[in-house]
Amino acid sequence: ILNVEQSPQSLHVQEGDSTNFTCSFPSSNFYALHWYRWETAKSPEALFVMTLNGDEKKKGRISATLNTKEGYSYLYIKGSQPEDSATYLCAFNDYKLSFGAGTTVTVRA
Amino acid sequence: ETGVTQTPRHLVMGMTNKKSLKCEQHLGHNAMYWYKQSAKKPLELMFVYSLEERVENNSVPSRFSPECPNSSHLFLHLHTLQPEDSALYLCASSQDPAQTYGYTFGSGTRLTVV
Numbered sequence: 001i002l003n004v005e006q007s008p009q010s011l012h013v014q015e016g017d018s019t020n021f022t023c024s025f026p027s028s029n030f031y032a033l034h035w036y037r038w039e040t041a042k043s044p045e046a047l048f049v050m051t052l053n054g055d056e057k058k059k060g061r062i063s064a065t066l067n068t069k070e071g072y073s074y075l076y077i078k079g080s081q082p083e084d085s086a087t088y089l090c091a092f093n094d095y096k097l098s099f100g101a102g103t104t105v106t107v108r109a
Numbered sequence: 110e111t112g113v114t115q116t117p118r119h120l121v122m123g124m125t126n127k128k129s130l131k132c133e134q135h136l137g138h139n140a141m142y143w144y145k146q147s148a149k150k151p152l153e154l155m156f157v158y159s160l161e162e163r164v165e166n167n168s169v170p171s172r173f174s175p176e177c178p179n180s181s182h183l184f185l186h187l188h189t190l191q192p193e194d195s196a197l198y199l200c201a202s203s204q205d206p207a208q209t210y211g212y213t214f215g216s217g218t219r220l221t222v223v
Contacts, residue, residue, distance in 0.1 A: 004151070034211055034212075036211075036212075036214075041216075042216065043113070043199075043213075043214040043215055043216045043217070044199070044212070044214045045214075046210075046211035046212060046213070049210060049211045089152070091152075096154060096157065096165060097154070097212070098151075098154075099151045099152040100151055101149070101150065101151045102151070
């Protein structure tokens with residue numbers, strides 16, 4: 001079982017503010033890093049699959065960066081909205097996915 | 110709807126019961142997975158099927174028995190479970206076992222063992 005750490009465990013953000021949080025993973029045997037958004041009572045939804053060191057991906061107001069050499073990825077939410085409230089999971093892929101415990105984001109109106 | 114359908118959404122069963130969870134996808138994906146999520150813990154891989162063959166059994170107790178009769182359907186047969194098996198069970202599929210394109214998840218079955 002690989003050690004995939006996400007921090008912080010939870011955070012509260014005021015609507016309109018930007019925020020970011022971290023996923024750290026083993027820097028060896030890297031194949032890909034996945035990010036998922038999981039809203040309450042729904043299915044986890046794939047946001048990004050990142051494969052190259054220095055990758056930057058963007059989807060609307062959400063973006064992610066990847067540093068495979070030091071073993072971390074950041075997820076950024078710009079101008080947070082209440083609909084961004086969810087748990088954000090990262091998963092390290094070295095053939096099979098190992099998930100972190102997630103960062104739960106609550107956006108206050 | 111996500112493209113991966115799980116039934117039932119909720120299940121309460123006694124420790125002596127036998128029940129089955131069902132997962133169905135019509136996305137043309139070749140790989141299917143069972144994950145377990147216990148409270149406050151990361152998603153835990155249970156089984157992986159690729160092209161209907163089991164390629165991973167992550168040290169799961171034999172009271173959980175998976176079945177993949179075809180590439181669109183995946184079952185998890187449950188028997189003589191323990192209360193600590195109460196959890197959310199998620200099914201997922203992907204285009205290939207290497208998960209190059211990410212998973213598509215179902216909504217999960219919330220299982221309570223009494």
